[in-house]
Amino acid sequence: MLTGIVFDVKEFAIHDGPGIRTTVFLKGCPLHCAWCHNPEGISPKPQVLHAPSGDRVAGTVYTPAELAWILNAQADIMRANEGGVTFSGGEPLRQARFVAATARLLRGMHILLDTSGYATKGDLRLVVALCDMVYYDLKLIDPAQHRRYTGYDNAPILHNFHVLGGLGVPYVVRVPLIPGVTDTDDNLAAIAATVRGAPGLLRVDLLPYNHVAGGKYAAAGMTFAPPYDEARPLNINTAVFTEAGVPVHVA
Amino acid sequence: MEQHLEEMKRRVRDGEHNRWRQDSVPDVLAECEAEGLSWVRRAARLTRRMCEAERPVIEPDERIVFTRTLRTIPPVYSPADWAARTAGRTVHELGCVNNICADWGMILSQGLLGRRQVALESRQRLADQPEVVEFLDAAVETIDAVLGLAARYAHEARELGRLDVAALLERVPAHPAKTFHEALQALRVVHAVLWLSGHYQNAFGRLDQYLWPYLEADLRAGRLDSAGAQALLAEFFIASNKDADLYPGVQKGDNGQTLVLGGVRPDGTCGVNGLTRLALRAALEVSMIDPKINLRIDPGTDLDLLSLASELTRKGLGFPQYSNDAVVIPGLVAHGYDLADARDYVMAACWEFIIPGKGMEVVNTGAVSFPAAVDRGLREALPAGGDFQAVLEGTRQDVRRQVERVVGDYRRLILPPAPYYSIMLDGCLEQGRDASEGLKYNNFGIHGAASANAADALAAVRKLVFEEQSIDRATLLRALDANWEGYEPLRCRLAEEGPRVGNDDDAADELLVKLFGYLAQACDAAGDNGRGGRVRPGTGSAMYYVWLARGNPGMREPVVGATAEGRRVGDLFGANLAPAQGVRVRGPISTLRSFSKIDYQRICNGGPITLELSDAVFRDAESISKVAMLVRTFAQVGCQQLQVNTVNLETLLDAKAHPERHKNLIVRVWGWSGYFCELAPEYQDHIIARQMHTMV
Numbered sequence: 001m002l003t004g005i006v007f008d009v010k011e012f013a014i015h016d017g018p019g020i021r022t023t024v025f026l027k028g029c030p031l032h033c034a035w036c037h038n039p040e041g042i043s044p045k046p047q048v049l050h051a052p053s054g055d056r057v058a059g060t061v062y063t064p065a066e067l068a069w070i071l072n073a074q075a076d077i078m079r080a081n082e083g084g085v086t087f088s089g090g091e092p093l094r095q096a097r098f099v100a101a102t103a104r105l106l107r108g109m110h111i112l113l114d115t116s117g118y119a120t121k122g123d124l125r126l127v128v129a130l131c132d133m134v135y136y137d138l139k140l141i142d143p144a145q146h147r148r149y150t151g152y153d154n155a156p157i158l159h160n161f162h163v164l165g166g167l168g169v170p171y172v173v174r175v176p177l178i179p180g181v182t183d184t185d186d187n188l189a190a191i192a193a194t195v196r197g198a199p200g201l202l203r204v205d206l207l208p209y210n211h212v213a214g215g216k217y218a219a220a221g222m223t224f225a226p227p228y229d230e231a232r233p234l235n236i237n238t239a240v241f242t243e244a245g246v247p248v249h250v251a
Numbered sequence: 252m253e254q255h256l257e258e259m260k261r262r263v264r265d266g267e268h269n270r271w272r273q274d275s276v277p278d279v280l281a282e283c284e285a286e287g288l289s290w291v292r293r294a295a296r297l298t299r300r301m302c303e304a305e306r307p308v309i310e311p312d313e314r315i316v317f318t319r320t321l322r323t324i325p326p327v328y329s330p331a332d333w334a335a336r337t338a339g340r341t342v343h344e345l346g347c348v349n350n351i352c353a354d355w356g357m358i359l360s361q362g363l364l365g366r367r368q369v370a371l372e373s374r375q376r377l378a379d380q381p382e383v384v385e386f387l388d389a390a391v392e393t394i395d396a397v398l399g400l401a402a403r404y405a406h407e408a409r410e411l412g413r414l415d416v417a418a419l420l421e422r423v424p425a426h427p428a429k430t431f432h433e434a435l436q437a438l439r440v441v442h443a444v445l446w447l448s449g450h451y452q453n454a455f456g457r458l459d460q461y462l463w464p465y466l467e468a469d470l471r472a473g474r475l476d477s478a479g480a481q482a483l484l485a486e487f488f489i490a491s492n493k494d495a496d497l498y499p500g501v502q503k504g505d506n507g508q509t510l511v512l513g514g515v516r517p518d519g520t521c522g523v524n525g526l527t528r529l530a531l532r533a534a535l536e537v538s539m540i541d542p543k544i545n546l547r548i549d550p551g552t553d554l555d556l557l558s559l560a561s562e563l564t565r566k567g568l569g570f571p572q573y574s575n576d577a578v579v580i581p582g583l584v585a586h587g588y589d590l591a592d593a594r595d596y597v598m599a600a601c602w603e604f605i606i607p608g609k610g611m612e613v614v615n616t617g618a619v620s621f622p623a624a625v626d627r628g629l630r631e632a633l634p635a636g637g638d639f640q641a642v643l644e645g646t647r648q649d650v651r652r653q654v655e656r657v658v659g660d661y662r663r664l665i666l667p668p669a670p671y672y673s674i675m676l677d678g679c680l681e682q683g684r685d686a687s688e689g690l691k692y693n694n695f696g697i698h699g700a701a702s703a704n705a706a707d708a709l710a711a712v713r714k715l716v717f718e719e720q721s722i723d724r725a726t727l728l729r730a731l732d733a734n735w736e737g738y739e740p741l742r743c744r745l746a747e748e749g750p751r752v753g754n755d756d757d758a759a760d761e762l763l764v765k766l767f768g769y770l771a772q773a774c775d776a777a778g779d780n781g782r783g784g785r786v787r788p789g790t791g792s793a794m795y796y797v798w799l800a801r802g803n804p805g806m807r808e809p810v811v812g813a814t815a816e817g818r819r820v821g822d823l824f825g826a827n828l829a830p831a832q833g834v835r836v837r838g839p840i841s842t843l844r845s846f847s848k849i850d851y852q853r854i855c856n857g858g859p860i861t862l863e864l865s866d867a868v869f870r871d872a873e874s875i876s877k878v879a880m881l882v883r884t885f886a887q888v889g890c891q892q893l894q895v896n897t898v899n900l901e902t903l904l905d906a907k908a909h910p911e912r913h914k915n916l917i918v919r920v921w922g923w924s925g926y927f928c929e930l931a932p933e934y935q936d937h938i939i940a941r942q943m944h945t946m947v
Contacts, residue, residue, distance in 0.1 A: 009837050010837065010838055011837050011838020011839060011840045011841060012838045012839050012840060012877075012881060013838075014868060014873075014874050014877045014878075015874070019877070019880070020840070020877060020880050020881065020884070022837075022838070022840070049929065051910070051928055051929040054833075054911060056747075056835070070837075073755065073844075074840050074841075074844070077840055077884055077887075077888070080884075080887065081877075081880040081883075081884065082880075083880075212930055215929070215930030215935075216929055216930060219929050219930075
């Protein structure tokens with residue numbers, strides 16, 4: 001039987017898309033970003049979090065029908081408030097068949113995929129075809145830098161970005177601003193050049209680095225050791241996007 | 252806000268007006284004793300002497316005047332006399348009439364002289380009834396006292412060359428107000444004298460309804476524009492904070508100066524008007540703890556209004572509190588209120604529904620401890636081999652016993668006469684009857700407290716003891732008695748594996764509904780409350796979420812030890828309607844759906860669902876509109892009352908010290924929000940530092 005593993009279902013996730021919506025956090029991610037703020041989303045297996053508020057297991061296994069039942073219980077409310085469901089993670093496309101099967105069972109809700117883009121083209125197509133909007137991360141354009149900070153090559157991400165443009169679903173490109181890493185003028189210019197004129201692009205969201213990124217590592221039994229200076233002031237360069245004619249928003 | 256108002260607010264916050272306060276108060280008791288005054292005469296004498304002893308204070312930039320200078324309310328009885336008068340009777344709180352709402356529209360439109368005339372006519376008509384005559388004479392004495400106070404303020408204003416203020420006080424509160432400014436000035440004085448007379452938790456009621464005719468007329472005539480009106484109202488709001496440190500209350504700020512906006516008119520049409528929004532904007536500008544704003548809404552209230560209200564929530568002041576007309580009004584009608592009166596409801600000090608001018612209700616007679624009732628049910632049924640139904644039956648009977656204990660006490664309620672309050676309550680002067688003897692509505696209210704904890708306890712026991720039979724009955728009782736010492740794994744199982752209220756899980760919510768059903772039955776069974784009213788069950792907890800866990804001197808309600816949802820002795824219960832402390836839920840929509848299952852037709856004393864949102868939620872206009880949608884959803888799913896709190900520094904610090912109580916506290920990371928308590932201490936410190944940074 002097809003099942004998926006989810007590390008949280010959070011209602012009223014007001015920064016995860018339009019309207020009132022619920023975000024499903026899928027567990028398991030192929031990337032290992034140095035700044036990952038959801039360390040319990042990396043492993044695809046259930047794990048115990050040892051938080052000061054007590055232990056709890058992160059990682060619940062659902063069938064698509066079980067998850068859809070939870071989400072559909074509030075479908076009327078989501079629809080009445082211009083919202084719906086966001087699939088995030090982790091990397092939701094790592095469980096593309098499960099996400100697609102769940103999305104097919106949702107009753108007329110706005111569906112948003114929040115992805116790193118690190119996935120097969122087939123998985124991207126499978127899920128995006130069921131979505132109303134996509135949040136697509138572009139972190140680093142230089143392949144070597146991308147390998148250094150996320151552990152993996154960005155070729156599939158850049159390739160999928162062009163695939164996404166042809167799928168007819170509107171999307172927002174999201175750029176986490178990591179001090180001295182992704183917020184350099186060079187990287188932001190490269191991102192602007194990549195997204196300039198891309199069909200279906202709504203805007204670029206710049207997400208300023210937040211210093212609580214490493215907060216959950218201890219609970220997950222992991223160590224947060226950012227290979228960059230967290231205290232360094234951010235370079236929030238919106239001009240490079242504006243000059244390229246790309247709508248940009250600082251979240 | 253205009254510069255002079257900012258300055259006025261600063262002065263009030265700094266307590267600069269305290270320099271006007273007098274060191275002594277009139278010795279009213281001595282003359283009452285010397286003259287052998289009756290009860291009602293003593294009350295009037297108090298009002299008179301307090302008004303006489305007040306010294307006019309007019310600050311150069313004030314346009315609405317009155318500053319209280321008398322610190323305390325002197326007694327009008329010796330302790331022995333009071334004890335004798337109240338022997339065998341129940342005294343409510345401090346004793347005097349409190350926590351009701353005047354008919355402000357009436358007093359403003361008739362003026363004190365109009366009310367005086369009514370009293371004199373009744374006196375003539377009912378001259379053969381000595382006690383009526385005495386009451387009316389007492390009422391007139393209080394009216395004359397306030398007129399004298401206003402005249403002295405007017406005189407002082409003339410001396411100071413403040414002819415504008417003098418002109419105001421020469422007209423109001425004696426005569427009917429003609430302008431918005433006059434109405435606010437009249438309200439300020441008449442309301443302040445209520446406090447000087449010893450009354451407390453004096454509500455402002457539906458300010459946007461009774462003041463709108465004055466403002467509308469001013470706007471039409473071009474005497475005032477809306478910016479000018481907002482500045483006046485802001486000044487009035489600032490003034491209402493001036494004397495707040497002198498008000499009695501469980502905690503400072505708990506003073507019941509509630510104000511209600513929005514909702515339907517008595518004829519059922521929408522009452523939202525220009526003043527509704529203006530008052531919200533003034534409260535937003537002023538951002539002080541008084542008056543406490545309540546907004547009446549319904550499922551169709553527009554998002555613009557709710558967004559404006561959400562801007563207030565963002566300030567972290569703990570208001571507005573929302574009430575859902577679509578649920579409250581039918582509930583009041585089901586409790587015997589006339590439809591037009593029900594549509595005119597306002598909030599008492601906390602959340603209890605009362606009718607301005609028509610209610611002499613005692614809405615907070617006490618509480619039922621649901622956890623104590625469940626505890627009793629368990630202790631009776633488990634050793635006797637009873638089934639889960641037997642546990643419920645024991646619980647039901649204990650709820651009934653608790654209601655009877657409170658109501659039994661309050662059937663012997665004694666309320667001292669309130670001649671001054673009576674002049675602004677419907678029918679008192681007309682019929683020559685003091686408000687303390689009763690008005691059109693004379694119900695009692697009782698809080699159904701700590702309901703989520705109790706339902707969770709039942710749900711855990713049903714699942715683990717009865718269905719799965721994985722916890723032994725005797726062991727559970729031993730563990731409770733031992734406060735879980737030596738039974739920690741058992742405690743964790745009950746806390747973690749049981750269904751919990753607040754997550755839209757019928758297995759727990761159904762038991763919550765049952766508990767309130769028992770409460771409604773018990774209140775119905777109590778019948779007449781001894782004052783021609785009945786007992787209204789509610790969902791609030793007031794301070795009982797602390798008291799029922801830890802006790803409080805003189806309290807009637809039972810204190811319970813460890814409870815079966817895994818709570819330890821002395822741990823606080825959830826306040827009002829909220830998931831029990833430490834319960835992790837999916838979010839506010841599920842919580843609203845859980846509490847929408849309560850039958851509010853039968854449970855109608857009020858008590859809000861309490862949601863806590865991080866102030867990071869409110870960072871832009873889009874998120875404000877989402878909070879507005881959440882509030883609208885509260886009304887649309889059929890809940891009764893809602894309070895939305897913005898999480899602030901104090902909460903964060905408490906969360907750091909006691910993470911188990913704040914599992915749902917959300918903080919913003921980037922593009923995503925996290926649970927504060929799951930962050931490592933240094934990151935918590937960072938967020939706290941950030942909050943300190945934003946608190947300017």
